[in-house]
Amino acid sequence: MYLSHIEILGFKSFAQKTNVKFNTGMTAIVGPNGCGKTNVVDAIRWVLGEQKASTLRSDKMYDVIFNGTKSRRPLGLAEVSLIIDNNRNVLPTEYTQIKLTRRLFRSGESQYLMNGTECRLRDINDLFMDTGMGPDAYSVIELKMIETILSNRTDERRRLFEEAA
Amino acid sequence: MYLSHIEILGFKSFAQKTNVKFNTGMTAIVGPNGCGKTNVVDAIRWVLGEQKASTLRSDKMYDVIFNGTKSRRPLGLAEVSLIIDNNRNVLPTEYTQIKLTRRLFRSGESQYLMNGTECRLRDINDLFMDTGMGPDAYSVIELKMIETILSNRTDERRRLFEEAA
Amino acid sequence: AQKQFYDVFERIRTNFISIFTSLFNEGDEADLQIEEGDPLEAAIRITAKPRGKRPSSIDMLSGGEKTLTAIALLFAIYLVKPSPFCILDEVDAPLDDANIDRYIRLIRKFSESTQFIMITHNKLTMEAAETLYGVTMEEEGVSKVVSVRFSEYERKEESVAEVLE
Amino acid sequence: AQKQFYDVFERIRTNFISIFTSLFNEGDEADLQIEEGDPLEAAIRITAKPRGKRPSSIDMLSGGEKTLTAIALLFAIYLVKPSPFCILDEVDAPLDDANIDRYIRLIRKFSESTQFIMITHNKLTMEAAETLYGVTMEEEGVSKVVSVRFSEYERKEESVAEVLE
């Protein structure tokens, strides 16, 4: 199983439809400060079901919708699709490719879709059970985490061990 | 007033007498990971009277004394001297150069010296009153601090403002 | 539950020691221990002694050494319950060139079974990736993603062509 | 005490706005406000809008933008009560090349009245310094400081001479 590509529209600074195709090995994302690299990471966390706005550096969840610039009006919808290649049948489904989509309207309505059909968040979580793919899995490592993992005060380290058990 | 140079012996990884002469403008310290760059910063904080071992990344204050390697025995004394050039008479003393020295013996005994004569920590703090030179002054900025200064949760920001008032 | 935790803990410990020595040097010591007390609550202690040093606790390690130790731990946990992809957001920022090489070697080894997405400003990491994307904001506030080849990236950076590494 | 705090606050605010625009672009907005409530307790709110963006809070800024904003704030406070020296420990790590240039320009401006000691891995920052020291551990676990000229530093780094910037 690997991530094939991601399509982003209206999520954070992605006002235009953007498609990023991932390599099965090592993909690097580079560019100047503040241009949207970490926003791509946030888009992946979001489409995999992230529920906490603060993990996406936002106050409220609708803050992830493109909120305009000097020359563009804010958009009314954020939509991200993640296409996963199920080549080793890790995911319990007969599909060889799975397209996960998450939408959020400024009205507050939110939708999850799997291969084009609407589903619930529970269905997505069930699909990823025990594969290490869910939003909480430690598969995103940031510089800030290095301090917390090594510091003696938090039980963050203990939590990581328990999750692996 | 500016820092002229620092002499370090037996403090952290400085097992040999080391002298670093500072430029009045911009001095850069470079080198591989783990070789002792931040230890120079710790030495400056220490000689200016730092009392909290945790600010120097240590459990107890005597942890700053060189504690040996595979081929060298631990030392019994850490000694750091900071030579300050009082060119604009910012410091309330007639000396044009001030040599501050701090010593710590493994026995726990500690000494402070000003221009070679023993003094108390209070004398050093009095000397630096209102010059922004004391150990608490925000004159050391680390990457970790960036998160704390900007985060809404701590009152760290308020503390910095009050200190300046 | 307790037995399962111990099994997982032992596997993580063995992984941690072997990854740590591949990131540092052969003879360096590292270990994980569960502290005394109720096994389901007790904290996990890390000891790490890079390059023949004797730090009494991991707090005394340098910024770069802490980053490599945390990476070793995260990969040790990861091996027990592999997730199909892993995102690294500027984790290589504190590392010097020699440690970047070690970091890349580790990632390359894991990239046979795991997909890596790495956000970086480091030229050596960019060079190691198989696919490279640049994120820019040609229009203010609006992100755009373009696929780049490494040699192209160098030409694009107009600034002075120093012989740097 | 309250009047004094307000005076200092106003001076910091004016400094912050002028330094922020010199680090970002002329038209970018930034501000500091004291939140409602007891003036001696109230928190201080920061708003920063780099390059025509509309982040609703500073949490939404990127890593590099946060670093520059924090630097602007620290220097704004510093101007009110200047300390004769300032140490920067790898604060430039999250910055891209364009922002490094701005950071160096700011430091250079301040270095007429303040002494800077900068620990860095960034080649552009090294080049800007007037004096350069290398810290190495030729003997395992023992630090040694040598004075280096920038062109000498380049020759010493044996690794592949890529045209990197």
Ligand SMILES: Nc1ncnc2c1ncn2[C@@H]1O[C@H](COP(=O)(O)OP(=O)(O)OP(=O)(O)O)[C@@H](O)[C@H]1O
């Ligand atoms: N809802 C939104 N609408 C428009 N822009 C947004 C939105 N949310 C965040 N942004 C903008 O995205 C930018 C942050 O991008 P991001 O954090 O991805 O930068 P980055 O490329 O990771 O930079 P760095 O190298 O500094 O880490 C911010 O400037 C922020 O204003």
Ligand SMILES: Nc1ncnc2c1ncn2[C@@H]1O[C@H](COP(=O)(O)OP(=O)(O)OP(=O)(O)O)[C@@H](O)[C@H]1O
């Ligand atoms: N009392 C001591 N005796 C001997 N060595 C010590 C002592 N205290 C700290 N050290 C060693 O000093 C090293 C840390 O050095 P320091 O933090 O200055 O590195 P650095 O040059 O800042 O590296 P980085 O670039 O990774 O930040 C550690 O490896 C630690 O073991």
Ligand SMILES: [Mg+2]
């Ligand atoms: Mg980022």
Ligand SMILES: [Mg+2]
């Ligand atoms: Mg350091």
